[in-house]
Amino acid sequence: xxxxxxxxxxxxxxxxxxxxxxxxxxxxxxxxxxxxxxAPTEEEQAKDKEAVQKAIAEAVSAALNGDxxxxxxxxxxxxxxxxxxxxxxxxSTVETKLLESNAELSKRIDESTALSNTKLSELSTLLDANNxxxxxxxSSIEAAVAHITESLVELGYTVKAxxxxxxxxxxxxLASHGEKLDTxxxxxxxxxxxxxxxxxxxLSDQATKLDTIVTELAIIKANAESAAALNSELSTLKTDxxxxxxxxxxxxxxxxxxxxxxxxxxxxxxxxxxxxDVGSEVLAGVKAxxxxxxxxxxxxxxxxxxxxxxxATLSELKAANISPEILEGVKAxxEAHASHAKxxxxxxxxxxxxxxxxxxxxxxxxxxxxxATLSELKxIVAAPAPAAEAVDLSPxxxxxxxxxxxxxxxxxxxxxPAPAAETVDLAPxxxxxxxxxxxxxxxxxxxxxxxxxxEKVDLSPxxxxxxxxxxHLTELKxIVSTPAPVPAPVDLSPxxxxxxxxxxxxxxxxxxxxxPAPAAEKVDLSPxxxxxxxxxxxxxDIKSAVSTPAPAPEKVDLSPISTxxxxxxxxxxDIKSAVSTPAPAPEKVDLSxxxxxxxxxxxxxxxQSTTLSEIKDNPTGTTVDLKILSVVESLKAxxxxxxxxxxxxxxxxxxxxxxxxxxxxxxxxxxxxxxxKAAEVSVKEVEVGENDxxxxxxxxxxxxxxxxxxxxx
Numbered sequence: 001x002x003x004x005x006x007x008x009x010x011x012x013x014x015x016x017x018x019x020x021x022x023x024x025x026x027x028x029x030x031x032x033x034x035x036x037x038x039a040p041t042e043e044e045q046a047k048d049k050e051a052v053q054k055a056i057a058e059a060v061s062a063a064l065n066g067d068x069x070x071x072x073x074x075x076x077x078x079x080x081x082x083x084x085x086x087x088x089x090x091x092s093t094v095e096t097k098l099l100e101s102n103a104e105l106s107k108r109i110d111e112s113t114a115l116s117n118t119k120l121s122e123l124s125t126l127l128d129a130n131n132x133x134x135x136x137x138x139s140s141i142e143a144a145v146a147h148i149t150e151s152l153v154e155l156g157y158t159v160k161a162x163x164x165x166x167x168x169x170x171x172x173x174l175a176s177h178g179e180k181l182d183t184x185x186x187x188x189x190x191x192x193x194x195x196x197x198x199x200x201x202x203l204s205d206q207a208t209k210l211d212t213i214v215t216e217l218a219i220i221k222a223n224a225e226s227a228a229a230l231n232s233e234l235s236t237l238k239t240d241x242x243x244x245x246x247x248x249x250x251x252x253x254x255x256x257x258x259x260x261x262x263x264x265x266x267x268x269x270x271x272x273x274x275x276x277d278v279g280s281e282v283l284a285g286v287k288a289x290x291x292x293x294x295x296x297x298x299x300x301x302x303x304x305x306x307x308x309x310x311x312a313t314l315s316e317l318k319a320a321n322i323s324p325e326i327l328e329g330v331k332a333x334x335e336a337h338a339s340h341a342k343x344x345x346x347x348x349x350x351x352x353x354x355x356x357x358x359x360x361x362x363x364x365x366x367x368x369x370x371x372a373t374l375s376e377l378k379x380i381v382a383a384p385a386p387a388a389e390a391v392d393l394s395p396x397x398x399x400x401x402x403x404x405x406x407x408x409x410x411x412x413x414x415x416x417p418a419p420a421a422e423t424v425d426l427a428p429x430x431x432x433x434x435x436x437x438x439x440x441x442x443x444x445x446x447x448x449x450x451x452x453x454x455e456k457v458d459l460s461p462x463x464x465x466x467x468x469x470x471x472h473l474t475e476l477k478x479i480v481s482t483p484a485p486v487p488a489p490v491d492l493s494p495x496x497x498x499x500x501x502x503x504x505x506x507x508x509x510x511x512x513x514x515x516p517a518p519a520a521e522k523v524d525l526s527p528x529x530x531x532x533x534x535x536x537x538x539x540x541d542i543k544s545a546v547s548t549p550a551p552a553p554e555k556v557d558l559s560p561i562s563t564x565x566x567x568x569x570x571x572x573x574d575i576k577s578a579v580s581t582p583a584p585a586p587e588k589v590d591l592s593x594x595x596x597x598x599x600x601x602x603x604x605x606x607x608q609s610t611t612l613s614e615i616k617d618n619p620t621g622t623t624v625d626l627k628i629l630s631v632v633e634s635l636k637a638x639x640x641x642x643x644x645x646x647x648x649x650x651x652x653x654x655x656x657x658x659x660x661x662x663x664x665x666x667x668x669x670x671x672x673x674x675x676x677k678a679a680e681v682s683v684k685e686v687e688v689g690e691n692d693x694x695x696x697x698x699x700x701x702x703x704x705x706x707x708x709x710x711x712x713x
Contacts, residue, residue: 145476
């Protein structure tokens with residue numbers, strides 16, 4: 001270092017000695033008293049400039065070619081490389097990473113085990129819940145089948161009752177109507193024999209009987225309503241079957257559809273039965289009774305004018321309460337009866353004209369024929385009537401209303417006091433009786449015609465359908481009552497074995513990581529030595545190039561360069577002291593045990609993949625197996641993450657080992673570039689001062705005051 005400083009100290013003298021005599025003279029002349037100096041020529045200026053540049057280059061080359069500078073550069077290089085070498089050769093970093101990876105692996109193993117236990121418990125709970133739900137569904141199916149069976153049994157009973165009602169029609173209404181016709185005929189005979197005296201009592205009886213007929217007609221209507229109610233019950237049963245069928249399994253749904261089709265066929269049959277109208281025979285008898293009622297009503301209308309007073313009295317007696325007015329009415333009625341009886345006795349005692357007697361005789365004959373005709377009607381009505389079509393009863397109801405109105409008028413007319421009896425003209429009555437006879441003859445001829453036979457209704461298809469339904473329901477009940485197969489137990493032993501293998505492999509990995517690493521081998525630094533030799537050769541070339549004798553340069557102010565070189569010397573001294581400290585020998589890291597553990601984990605994972613493929617190829621079709629597959633897949637994913645972490649640790653260790661020499665080479669290249677950059681020197685243009693003749697002034701600086709700018713390292 002002292003020789004280097006001595007060289008720098010003597011550098012100005014050498015620079016001064018290397019200047020040309022003309023330049024020296026000009027400098028001395030500038031320092032002496034001012035005098036006129038001849039301006040240098042262009043050739044002299046070029047020579048001076050070249051000499052200055054050459055002197056500066058020689059000085060810098062001499063400084064860089066010294067041993068001290070080379071040692072300083074080497075020390076700085078060693079200082080820069082020492083932290084990287086220490087970090088690259090420090091095995092504690094690798095051990096720390098391995099310990100962290102080991103802790104992470106242990107943590108993940110524990111989490112995976114806990115997760116596996118949780119999922120297994122969830123699978124067990126799911127199996128229990130599934131068994132409970134299955135048992136509940138089976139019980140609900142049994143209840144639904146029992147309900148369907150009961151509904152079909154009730155439907156069978158209803159159909160049988162309907163068949164019986166169709167097979168044996170009720171003739172009680174016809175018999176009752178025949179009895180009523182007999183009663184009416186008896187009343188007419190009594191009227192003919194006894195006169196108007198019994199009519200007052202008979203009218204009330206007829207009104208009562210007509211009310212009874214209205215009630216029975218309402219019963220007939222109720223039968224039609226009961227048929228409609230039966231149809232609505234069948235529709236309700238169909239709706240119930242559809243709603244219950246929608247809640248069962250798909251296999252039962254098909255059979256329930258068959259049941260619904262059969263019920264629809266039954267509905268069709270019932271509609272046909274309804275259209276056939278079982279009570280057609282009764283309606284035919286009622287029609288005949290209506291005809292006779294019409295004839296009787298006509299006769300009663302003719303008698304209305306003669307018995308208005310008596311009818312009114314009877315109406316008042318029927319409507320009024322027991323009071324003095326009723327007693328007065330009864331008294332008046334008795335008086336009227338007495339007057340009527342007196343008039344009749346007078347008629348009997350009076351001489352009857354021959355024509356009147358003839359008319360009465362013809363009337364008696366007509367009444368006799370009427371009685372015979374009524375007897376025949378009774379015998380015809382008692383016989384089973386043929387099946388008749390549906391009859392609209394609204395005209396009958398209207399006729400009954402008219403009868404009630406006529407009876408009310410008759411009652412009001414009877415209440416009117418009868419006038420004194422005159423000679424009775426029975427010709428109109430005889431004419432009316434003739435008309436009645438003609439009408440009765442027509443009715444007799446109509447009824448005497450042979451009635452069509454009642455067609456039998458074939459209910460065998462309905463019965464066969466019901467038998468088929470019963471058979472299907474029996475099969476359904478036997479199928480449902482069969483105990484459901486117990487689900488096969490899920491064999492989790494392969495999964496447990498795989499988990500045990502994983503635990504064993506992870507234990508081996510943990511033990512291998514905890515084992516202290518063997519001593520590392522020495523690091524081969526021959527590439528670094530070769531690079532340093534190359535640097536030495538380059539520096540030798542630089543030294544030989546600089547050692548070439550150069551012309552004596554002019555005096556240049558190199559104080560900035562000296563300052564920079566002093567700073568460089570200080571840095572190089574620090575580098576030298578840092579490099580002198582011996583670096584620790586790197587240890588070799590043995591990764592063979594770690595590689596073995598990784599290979600064993602990889603083998604175990606391949607075995608798991610094979611087992612999973614077998615499980616997927618043989619699906620059980622249950623939710624439990626899907627849950628087990630999802631658990632195994634999650635375990636496989638955890639194992640893959642663990643294997644990835646181990647591979648990352650291995651890759652990191654290999655990368656640290658490979659990058660040691662590369663980092664050293666990079667640092668050497670950086671030092672080489674620094675040295676080459678420091679070797680480059682730029683010199684500013686030197687100008688002649690304005691005191692010389694013909695010397696230009698550039699940038700306001702005189703040539704005598706111009707200095708050479710030092711080159712920055």
